[in-house]
Amino acid sequence: MSKESIESYLDQVCQHIKAKELHGVIRQELEGHYAELTHDYIADGHTEEEAGKLAVKQLGDPVDVGKGFNKVHRPKTDWWLVGMIGVLVGFAVLMILYTSTEKYYMMYAAPYYLRFFYLFIGICFMLGCMFFDYRKIKKYSWHLYIGALLLIVFTIYTKVSINGSPYLRIGPFSISAYTIASYMLLIGLCGIVQHPLHNQKINKLVLRLAVLIPFIFFWTTLDLSQYGIYLVGLLTLLWFAPKMKVLFVSIIGVHLILLCILFFIRMNYIKNHLNVRWSNIDPLTASSLKSIRESGMWGHGAGVFKHKVPDIFTNFIFTYFIHAIGWLAGAVLLVLLLTLVVNLFKISIRTRDSYGKLLTLTLSAYLGVQLLYGPLMSLGLIPPAGITTPILSVGGLNLILSLATFGLILGIYRRKDLINPIIVK
Structure with missing residues (x-):
C-alpha cells in the first residue's frame, strides 16, 4: 500500500x-x-x-x-465539582446582598455592585482557564517565577503596605502583592521542578535556590498568614515532586529550629500568652462563638448584625453567614467546603500528566487551607489568623484568583484523557 x-x-x-x-x-x-x-x-x-x-x-x-x-480521548468536565462551585457562588451572591445592608460594611467595604462585577470577572476567568490548555503554562515557568520576585521587590520598594503586607497601588485599587506572587511562584515552581537542566549538579543548586529565595522576601513581611498558606502549598509541591524529599525535610527542619529559637528567646512571653489562652478564650473566638450560638436554626436575616467581631466580612465571614442564614445553612456550607476540598485532591489522582498532577495537588492544598481555615477558626477549633474564605469573603482580588484557580483545576481534569500516557512521562 x-x-x-x-x-x-x-x-x-x-x-x-x-x-x-x-x-x-x-x-x-x-x-x-x-x-x-x-x-x-x-x-x-x-x-x-x-x-x-x-x-x-x-x-x-x-x-x-x-x-x-x-x-x-475527549474533553470531560467534572460536573460534580462545577456544581459545588456553583452553589458556593450562589452563597457568595447571598453574602453580597446581605452584607450590603449592614451599616459597618457600607462604611468600610466596596459597593455591592462592584463586588458583583468582581464575581462576574472571576467567573469569566474561571471559564477561560477551564478551556485553556494548561500545558502551555509550563514553558513560561521561569517567567512566572521571576515575575513574582520582581513584583514583590517593586512593592517593597514603593513602601505601600496594609497591616505590614506589601500592596500594589493601581489608581483607587490596592492589590496584595504577596497573594498574586504566591500563585505565580507555586505555578512557576511546578514547571521548574519538572524541567531539569542537563548538568545534574547545577540543576540541584538551581532548584534549591529557586525554592529558597522566595523565603527571604516572605520573612521581610509581617503577613504570616499569607506566608503560612504559601508554605503549605510549597511543601505539598516538594513532597510530590521528583527528588525533592530532602528539601522538603530540610524546610520543615529549619522551621522547627526557628520555632525552638523563638520559644527560648521569648519563653516568658509565650508562657504568659498561653496561660491567658488556656484560662480565657480568645476575645475574637468568644465573640464569634457567641454570635453563632445566638443565630438559631434559621438565622436573623440581613441588616441586624450587632456583635463586635472584627473582620466579620473577611476572615470571619463564616460567622456572619451563620448569623444571617442560620445553623442549618452553616452546616450545609461546612459540608460543601469539606467535600469541595476532597474532590480537588481526587482530580489529582485521576490526572495522568505529571505536570497537571503536580499543579492540581499544589493548588488544591493552597486553596484547601483557605477554604477550611475560616470556618474552623469561627468555630474556635483553631487560632484566629488573617485568612479569608475564597469566594465568600469580601475582596475582589481573592475572589478572581480563587475562581481562576478552580477553572485551571477543572481544565486539568477536562484534559486528563487527552494526554497519551505513553508519550507523557
Whole structure:
C-alpha cells in the first residue's frame, strides 16, 4: 500500500476525533502499528502491497477506529465539582446582598455592585482557564517565577503596605502583592521542578535556590498568614515532586529550629500568652462563638448584625453567614467546603500528566487551607489568623484568583484523557 493510501486512512480516522491536538499523537501511534503489522506480513511471505492492505484491514474500519478514539480521548468536565462551585457562588451572591445592608460594611467595604462585577470577572476567568490548555503554562515557568520576585521587590520598594503586607497601588485599587506572587511562584515552581537542566549538579543548586529565595522576601513581611498558606502549598509541591524529599525535610527542619529559637528567646512571653489562652478564650473566638450560638436554626436575616467581631466580612465571614442564614445553612456550607476540598485532591489522582498532577495537588492544598481555615477558626477549633474564605469573603482580588484557580483545576481534569500516557512521562 502506498504512503498516500495510509495517509488517507489516517485522515479518515482523524475526521471523527474532535480533539485536534491529539491528531498528531494518534497518527503517530497508528503509523507505528501499521509499520509493525506490515513488517510481520512481509516476513510471512506477502508482497509489500499485500502486507500494507492486510495491515490496514487489521487496523480496522477508519470510521469505527476514529469514533473509538474520540470516545476515549475527549474533553470531560467534572460536573460534580462545577456544581459545588456553583452553589458556593450562589452563597457568595447571598453574602453580597446581605452584607450590603449592614451599616459597618457600607462604611468600610466596596459597593455591592462592584463586588458583583468582581464575581462576574472571576467567573469569566474561571471559564477561560477551564478551556485553556494548561500545558502551555509550563514553558513560561521561569517567567512566572521571576515575575513574582520582581513584583514583590517593586512593592517593597514603593513602601505601600496594609497591616505590614506589601500592596500594589493601581489608581483607587490596592492589590496584595504577596497573594498574586504566591500563585505565580507555586505555578512557576511546578514547571521548574519538572524541567531539569542537563548538568545534574547545577540543576540541584538551581532548584534549591529557586525554592529558597522566595523565603527571604516572605520573612521581610509581617503577613504570616499569607506566608503560612504559601508554605503549605510549597511543601505539598516538594513532597510530590521528583527528588525533592530532602528539601522538603530540610524546610520543615529549619522551621522547627526557628520555632525552638523563638520559644527560648521569648519563653516568658509565650508562657504568659498561653496561660491567658488556656484560662480565657480568645476575645475574637468568644465573640464569634457567641454570635453563632445566638443565630438559631434559621438565622436573623440581613441588616441586624450587632456583635463586635472584627473582620466579620473577611476572615470571619463564616460567622456572619451563620448569623444571617442560620445553623442549618452553616452546616450545609461546612459540608460543601469539606467535600469541595476532597474532590480537588481526587482530580489529582485521576490526572495522568505529571505536570497537571503536580499543579492540581499544589493548588488544591493552597486553596484547601483557605477554604477550611475560616470556618474552623469561627468555630474556635483553631487560632484566629488573617485568612479569608475564597469566594465568600469580601475582596475582589481573592475572589478572581480563587475562581481562576478552580477553572485551571477543572481544565486539568477536562484534559486528563487527552494526554497519551505513553508519550507523557
